[in-house]
Amino acid sequence: MHSVDLDIYRPIAILMIAAVGFAISPLAMAWLWSKKFSPRKPGPVKNATYECGLASQGDAWIQFRAEYYLYAIVFLIFDVEAIFLLPFAVAFSGLTLGAAIAMLVFILLLAEGLVWAWQKRVLVWV
Amino acid sequence: MNLEKVKSDIEAAVPGCRLQIVVNGSPSGQHSLLLDREHAFAVAKFLRDDPELCLDYCSNVTGVDWPDTEGSGYLEVVYHLYSTVKKHGPLTVRMRTEDRKDAVNLPSFTPLWRSAEFQEREVFDLYGVVFDGHPDLRRILMWDGFEDHPMRKDYVDPDDYEYEPTAHDAVLKRALEHSNRDEKAGGCQ
């Protein structure tokens, strides 16, 4: 390997070092500053998880209401399906028959979910 | 709205109820209707549902402490009722507890007027009136675990007096007592 080949990467290496240094030096200065001047003072209230002022009570591991499955289904229909529809549409003409059928099954399943949600009047804004 | 007529209407509709007109001698002349505890809920239901009165809106619930009246005194709850349909009101309705210590139960009107819910909780919190039939009778202004009822006239607030720049009357008296006690204790400077 010729040394000339490596030479062209030198500016990138210098830039990399400068960028990392630029990011790290303020952090290092702050770390040094806190070592020299302002000490860390953690405490039980300061380290508490919540910051709303109220003391937390009870357990966060509670059972969710089963009604939330509605949100999961509607989310699947309108968000996840939309994400898959876009690449499907882009690659549509180049797809094999099997892939197209698989995709149609997927869309049909979710469309069925949409019909079901419609019938349950989930989409009605009260 | 003629209070005499309302009274006779109620007496016709709710047999056995004992009503009494409490006369207000001031120029406003807002006389009120004192209900008995046993029939109060039925009377209130009549006031709300009667097509002529149709008092569908309870705008205000308040408490009054009468410590020196009639022996051991009593607590009173006052409701102001309006009709949004007939555009009349207020009809002032009162109820009295038996005494101020243990028999402080009154029927709750929250099942009839939803707007009474928080105000009845407030009366419970500050005066200690227990509303039977209230769906959620908890303290609302003071914290859970607070033991007194601060709007009662014999409530003694915590002895936590210090410099009072404009002390007068009761506050002056208690501030002086407090500072005298501090002096006797040797004065914690």
Place this chain on the structure above:
Amino acid sequence: MDQKLKIELSQQGIFATTLEEVYNWGRKNSVWPLTFGLACCAIEMIATTMARYDLARFGAEVFRPSPRQADLMIVAGTVTKKMAPQVVRLYNQMPEPKYVIAMGACAISGGPFKQGYNVLKGIDRYIPVDVHIPGCPPRPEALIDAFMTLQKKIDAQHLTGDLRPRHLRADTSSEFVVPQYGAHDLEPAKNPKLWNITLKATPTEPRAGENEPGKS
């Protein structure tokens, strides 16, 4: 650094400074308050941040919704006894250095509700207050004045030595006692380390004939 020498140097086009000055200059011009209002004083506080009074001129336009990112707590309004533990807890969760402006009569003493059953007689019973603003409510100009007073205070703080402020000392805690709800009052009713002033000004008895109905 000697002030005379510094002025002399600056006249010659040489700018000299110290680490302490740069540190305090940076801090005093980026004080971020906590988004936190308790009563009607908060409306004046909001007005202060808006276009007409424009607190942004002093570098304090960024009201942080989390105590973890705030430097200044403006206690704007009546502190009820039910709210006091939350106020102290929020203060404890703020990182050092932290400052407090007690805004309005209620926050500094209980105000018109002083002997009320549920009003704290001033937030300085539980947390150290740097600037007190009287008024009911104080005008935005008063809050700006308090803010400039705080900036002067920050500017005068020492980085080293015995006079350095709390946040530069390792031995002083940044947390203060959070009061608990008791049966009749908050427990403790005050933090004796912060509030041990026994102002023994014995109230004057009203003179005979004064303030009595029927006599003038």
